[in-house]
Amino acid sequence: MDSILIPLLILIAVIGGVLLLLRSFSKRSAETRAGIAAANAPKDPVQLARESAAKLNEEQHRRLYSLIAQGQGMQAIKLYLQATGEGLRASRDAVGALAAHPQPFTPESPAQNLIPDDDDEPERFPYRYRAIVSKGDVTREVSSNMLNDEIYGRIRTLAKSGDIEGAALALTRHSDINIKQAREFIELLDD
Structure with a gap:
């Protein structure tokens, strides 16, 4: 009986360890899937339009909306891509949001850049x-x-x-x- 008890306890401990590892891996994969889903979730188009318009200077903004008004979507995407350096898909989404939710050009206030917004401690x-x-x-x-x-x-x-x-x-x-x-x-x- 003693000769069977020790291997049986070892077997139970190994099974318990394997079950804990499987549970840990399944939790991690669920968290990873949730993170990927959140990253790929579509942005609010109005917010995307605001953020996209803020990346353009006045001339680029005027030219982009001119192209959109003329129905030249591909040229507008190309202009946005060149102006911002973002990828093709991001540029397409940005131009689509800007076309659906027009944004006025808002020049950056010179007072906004006077004090840097660093998170580190001041000198x-x-x-x-x-x-x-x-x-x-x-x-x-x-x-x-x-x-x-x-x-x-x-x-x-x-x-x-x-x-x-x-x-x-x-x-x-x-x-x-x-x-x-x-x-x-x-x-x-x-x-």
């Missing part, structure tokens, strides 16, 4: 920079070692161009103040 300088603004009896000060003349100049430019929220977000990113304090500071920059 810390070996000195503390002090920015002081005042209007009447109200005075606000920001002191930070993540600010310098160049960054503060960009923040001022954003504020003067009317992008108060962008300027406030940039100021909070480069200092230790909260968004409310940054908005109060930026409001005083208007003059």
